[in-house]
Amino acid sequence: MNKEKIKITGIDLYYGDFQALKNINMILPQNKITAFIGPSGCGKTTLLKSLNRMNDLISDCRISGEILLDGQNIYENIDVNLLRKRVGMVFQKPNLFPMSIYDNVAYGPRTHGIRSKVMLDEIVEKSLVRAVIWDEVKDRIKKSALSLSGGQQQRICIARALAVEPEVLLMDEPTSALDPVSTSKIEELVLELKNDYTIIIVTHNMQQAVRVSDKTAFFLLGEIVEYRDTESIFSMPEDKRTEDYITGRFG
């Protein structure tokens, strides 16, 4: 059960001369939710984007070390597009395309070669149901996705990510722009998805980390200060800096 899904060893990452990640080592277990917490600019997004190689888009970004996905090095001899299919991502700001809800969700499957309308219909519905947004949008699935509320858009983004059937789901502050109701919907959804996916969620909300995650990693200035079971890290932080941060005494 507690299989290693992702194994990160000795990752150093530079943006030009600036070192954003310093010797990161961690194991992300399968079918668990791992939370990344830490003050702004400490490298949470950077590490997240290293896991599906979205950092490749940044021209002056250099990375060394090793990241294994099911034992396979993702920075060597791998089809990046296939990697990104396996490791899906939900961004901080909803980033739906200016198309219909249907086309947004069908975008991934179409990209990976599914043409049959019957199959696409099925995938779209299944993904929207999984993202707990189907009932709200089923009557206007051919309407523009951009007409939805922020919380709805974010759940469509999750549906869009699920539609390609990833194994890992990276979520970068998925609720930071949302109201409490939408936030709790997404938290329930994340817990629901845990059975089938390995989830990594970045959050600035301590309660959220406690509510949804199994393990928590606390980042500071590009380093991992502490990485343990969520319960123990929040009840008995080992490091003074972790304690300061989670009790709110830290910038």
Next chain:
Amino acid sequence: MKNIFLTAALVTIFAIMLICVFLFANGIPAMKEIGLPEFLLGTDWSPGDVPASFGIYPMILGSISVTLGAVLFGVPIGLLTAVFMAYYCPNGLYKVLKPAVELLAGIPSVVYGFFGLMILVPFVRNLFGGNGNSILTASILLGIMILPTVIGVSESAIRAVPDQYYEGSLALGATHERTVFFTILPAASSGIFTAVVLGIGRAIGETMAVIMVAGNQARMPAGILKGIRTMTANIVLEMGYAADLHRGALIATGVILLLFILFINITFYLLKRRATI
């Protein structure tokens, strides 16, 4: 100080009004005398005959056919160039390509006409037969002439598409190509439409270059390898010696041309408004 700006603005408005008043005051009586249906749909333009005949339908079709032809040539090439410039072009090449495209916009149309006459006309003649002065030749030439407009406007539309769409598509496992053609281009579509509309406006109003390669026969279009006359050409070719009703008919041709341009500009305006909403 404010008054200087006001005066400048008034001069502009005055110029537009003067042109309209002049065109309509001279053109509308001529249209009335000829008869509007006869003028617009008549297929015979023989100002020298007795009785004279003033049907500009062949010229309307002439203008439309070379404009469509220009769109057919210019838009695909221009759009692909814009995609290349925005998404594929190495920095060094871009520094050459961008000013080159801008220079293309600044070349006087008579120079384009010369190019058409010396290069395109023989080229079409040798390749497809006929005498080379044809709808096809004019279309290719106009297609080249609208390139800077199409490229410039669609490139900025493509660049205006937020990066997050690009990232979002890549994060789903899409390739760079798929992302550009299935996400970025659709997202830029209203700007690209604008580019096409502006290109159409440029093509339909073009005069000098078209005259030099289109053959200018005032007859119904008879095939893409045959010559035609556009509305603009009709005016320029005969204005020098026309008098009385003939002169009025030419000015009335100008009125029709103006209405075409007006229609295109309104379309442009509506597209622009929709894009900003």
